[in-house]
Amino acid sequence: TNAEPADEKKTVNVGVSIYKFDDNFMTLYRQEIEKYFKSLNTDEVTYNVTVQDGKNDMAEQTNQIDNFIAQDYDVLIINLVQSTSAATIIDKCEAAETPCIFINREPSEEDMKKYEGMISYVGADARQSGKMQGELVAELDNKGDLNGDGLLQYVMVVGDPENVDAKYRTQYSIEQYQEVSGNKVEKLDEQRGDWDQAKGQEIVANALTQYGDKIEAVFCNNDAMALGAAQAITAAGRTVGKDIYLVGVDALAEAVDLVSTDMMTGTVLNDHITQAHKAVDAAVSAVNGEKLSAYYWVDYVKVTPKNASQFK
Amino acid sequence: MNIEKKRIIHFMSNNAITLLLILLVFYVGMTQAGFLSGPNFNNIMTNVVPRFIIALGVSSCLITKGTDLSAGRMVGLGGVIACTFLQRADYADRFFPGLQQYPLLAVLILVILATAFFGLLNGMVISILKVPPFLATLGMQTIVYGINLVYSGADPIGGLRKDYTSLATGELFSIGGFSFKYLFLIGIILGILFWFLYNKTRYGKYMYAIGGNENAAEVSGVNVTLSKIKIYTVAGIMYGIAGFLLAAKSGGASVNLGLSYELEAIAACTIGGVSTTGGVGKVSGILLGVLVFELLKTSMQFLKIDTSYQFIVQGAVIIIAVALDIRKYLAKK
Amino acid sequence: MNIEKKRIIHFMSNNAITLLLILLVFYVGMTQAGFLSGPNFNNIMTNVVPRFIIALGVSSCLITKGTDLSAGRMVGLGGVIACTFLQRADYADRFFPGLQQYPLLAVLILVILATAFFGLLNGMVISILKVPPFLATLGMQTIVYGINLVYSGADPIGGLRKDYTSLATGELFSIGGFSFKYLFLIGIILGILFWFLYNKTRYGKYMYAIGGNENAAEVSGVNVTLSKIKIYTVAGIMYGIAGFLLAAKSGGASVNLGLSYELEAIAACTIGGVSTTGGVGKVSGILLGVLVFELLKTSMQFLKIDTSYQFIVQGAVIIIAVALDIRKYLAKK
């Protein structure tokens, strides 16, 4: 490192760039990264963590990474804005000989073969979250089929499709539902809620007036939209668990709360704590000169009324 | 005969947007079940009210030849503040754990004070420091967002009190499927208040005068500086109220609440005949503009238009609507 | 002595923004290692060039008293189109699997044709249909985004060809740590071209005349309609070029590339003295405005200001910079 302090104490500069600061999940994630790094500080080593906001703009993020490299940071933890831009970032890191841990948004396999041992991806398989949403409904006693016609009539509230999570959840929740339940499905409506609670409420409120009792399940790509949906469902005089089902992803505190009181059918926990710890551990071992493996996987967890109390 | 025809054309071009709206409602209503129903009317109105309130706030700025790009972020700040003070006592993840249960009105006032403060700042920067409104409010947009990030830590705030959420869901009375919600009452009251302000008070007349010709207003004895400060402050108040209601309506708020609502509000105002060159605009027009937007969105959802195409349709309809509407203002050559 | 003092104050108020900039660079350079280094200079310049190009495009619209809110989305469309045609042959996840390897210039032309088309539409809607620029380009923003969604299916496009990405990374020559990249050359050429357009051609003079007094321009025989169409089309071209370069620089593109760059560009123009009331603006000022933005951002990162606070600082600095700068135009009568 460039800045050798006068005493023995070693300072490790860690650059973190998060794709967007106002993302609920990544907020929890980055807070955990910082917390965990702090707990690793000892008399010999101090971790100096700088977290930047990519502002959902790849060009901006590239610039931040350039700045980190210009300042000779020891290791980078990057939550890419565009997973397809990984190659460019990896090339930059390789040129500067800086190890780099990607989190949350997965670069292509091809890219992960580059600069072996110095880069790594820590994350959960985004497809899994969708699959679990499907299972949450499929594993109900009536498989979600309230009207018993062998079809699941559903409404899908999609996040910003620019994020692959949105696509995977939209796709795999339904595929997995069909596979597990053996039922067919009927899509009544699919709208973009852009991860936003207010939009979730408006979309589901409209869908409920248009399709009324026909709707059996509402799938939301994340919990914020599911919370809005819950609001719309209550306002329309429907009851989750009785005449409609509602699932989300993220296990936000309020969503878990709703699940535990049977006001949401279920949600899926993206385990940011384990992920954050694994990412930090990988970063630390890279600084210590150890060779990284390309992937560290963390599982999603289903949250149902039965186990909800564990997640509070 | 010919005169009759001319009259019809004249009427049509003078009411292009209203006619377009009626046509749309008629078409969707005929082809899609549930569109012309009480609950759908309720939905649309619940969506319209907060946006109408925001548009009212923005409209004053537009009429003085200004603009307010900080509207959306102020709505967000208002919503987040409201939610942090109005969580259920038994909610586990409370923002202020030990907080007592304040009355709704007290929190509303707090929210209004906060957003009015930033509105006041906007007004002062624009009228005293003479920073162009676009830039001043763009800067304020960033600042308010930053403050909201710092305040809320980007955590979504939920677990709201029933009395608060029922502001948006609770109804005063209902006839058939049409229920009259508290929210509507608030919208109507604010609409009338603004109509009154714009037409019956000095505040309104000065606003139009400033927009019509700022120099002439100054020379005519209008306190331009003070008027603008008032206008931006009142706008701030409206954003606070809108944020308060929006959060109640969606059952929670996060830092992104209200994102880019200002653009929609400005567009709605312009569709409703508020001139971007200042001095012109009516409350009824603003309501019409907001209605166009919301009806269009709901209609597209009912018509099952693919979401990607919805963007294209929405953009095109806005442009076409205004292109038709503008005919009536264009000086006849 | 007193005169000397007055002169200094006069000089300071006339160059407020430049001085602020120098002060900032000086302070950060003194306190933070690596700031005043070749690589950092390169970083900043690579950031500045695409934004400068966008700002150039937007500036023409602003000078005619218009605006262009579709800029950011057009940049996104340009970037996405470029990437879909410039993926490596051996990249697994290609958008057009069997596509042959077109020369860069051919793809650039394709991109420019696409964005110029939407610019042309903007121009026609504004000048022929007389839709207010704010609304016309807001509508176009939505439309272009929708089209990009439909085109790309919201998939991020990566796996770019080396010859393409090296446009942004490749260097022409380097002296010490300061390397002169292809990107800079493009920026300089376009800057000079615009300077020439604005100062030496009818196109530029008409642009200023229209912004200064559209009516007067019209009665002087300026073809206002055609001039505006040209201006918006040229702006479209610039967005295409910027998108092409930005995607090369970030090594990929998705539908959100360029999101809200227009606001930044408009802000940069205004900081650089382009008047929002039309008729005023210089290329050098635009460059200065963009520099202020980028230097500020980089400085805050070097100073390790917490990101949430960065928003607050950025907003405040913009407002203050313009408030100081505007003094020079406000000479009391």
Next chain:
Amino acid sequence: MSEILLEMKEISKSFPGVQALDRVSLKIKKGSVHALMGENGAGKSTLMKCLFGIYKIDSGEVLLENEHVNIKDTQEALSLGIAMVHQELQSIPERNIAENIFCGRYPMKKRAYLKMIDHKKMMEDTEKLLSEINLKLSPKTRLADLSVSQRQSIEIAKAISCRAKIVIMDEPTSSLSEHEVNALFDMIQRLKEKGTSIIYISHKIEEILKISDEVTIMRDGTYVGSWSSSELTTDMIIQKMVDRELTNRYPQRKSKPQGNILQVEDLSSTDPKSFQNISFELRKGEIFGIGGLVGAQRSELMEGIFGMRAISSGKIIYKDKVLKIKRPRDAISKGIALLSEDRRAMGIFGVLSIFDNVTVASLDHHLILKTILNKKSLNEVVHESIEKMSIKAPSSKSLIQNLSGGNQQKVIISRWLANGPDILILDEPTRGIDVGAKYEIYTIMEDLVSQGKSIIMISSEMSELIGMSDRIMVMCEGKNTGLIDAAVATQENIMTLATKYM
């Protein structure tokens, strides 16, 4: 000489609610000056705008050199050899003189790969043109830095430099002073000799009789008739225009000024080029005239008193108290009103109605419970104004921007009268106003002073100054060069004082 260059036949044009032109005809001979006259709102400007392609005619036809032409837009008019000086200033304030003059027809460099503007030629031509019309200005001066009259001169220069067959001048002299008017007349003479025809609109009958060859008179959008100017006299013109006798041009001045209301002592502007060390006093019930040439800083002085410009030293004593005015509303609240010379920039609210334009300055006097506007009493004020000033408009809801220039002026005067000021400062009050309406305004002025109010009137029209004032202060280059009692004032002695430092 007698060859017909232009013929407009049975032209009709209507706006919503107004028949602006009703079968009006006009014949213009080659190389002649043809005056167009009529009251405010008679349709003169509209007729010319139809010719220049700004408005599309509803019916009728236009023949240019016996060829039928259909002029769609101004570009076409210009290319047919028609140029126009507009009633309202059409300058581009942020650009310089040369660019303003050559806007729309910049000289291009002949040998250059890229189409470049020939700046050098443009500057030279501008300089030549400026010297032709006696303007000592650099071609690089921004229009925003010029006075209204200088801007007007630039527009005239621009129209003349088009080398057009027909030059339309819509009240070119309304904001010019004697000096510039004479330069203009010389210019017109030279144009005539070159065979150019000029259509000249003015409310100044002396001018018309002096320079025109023929006169066409319009009334209420209809054609009254055309005469050779040699057959006409002032009284005949007035009679034909207003359709009634107008025996006096100025009302009998009866009021006797007495006592002081305002005393200006040693007032200087912060701008050293503007007014310096001005002292005068205004009496109760007096019309105090201020004369001088353009650039004499008369307007600046008044704007200084009214709080629109910075004052470096001096005192203003009003009703025996030292007056502290920082901004216009301080002055207004003390009972001082100023009618600005720049109607477009400082007067009208174009997109607002007549109602709003009249009432904006006096809303404070019409409040119920100190908050709600009293529509009823405001309406009374507006209707009274429309009647008293005979403002020609479809209704009080009409937008002021759709009124004829003269009627706009009347609306603005009404605004200040509605405010009931003790001192009314009028900067060129009758600019662009027809003889009939002028008389009405003079009568109102006389009424006001006989009620004990005081008026300061800046005017570039000597006869008006002499006819209406009690005393006349003359300024030259920012200094007070003398005070003349109206009884002994003549054009000559005013002129002598006005050019004292030249």
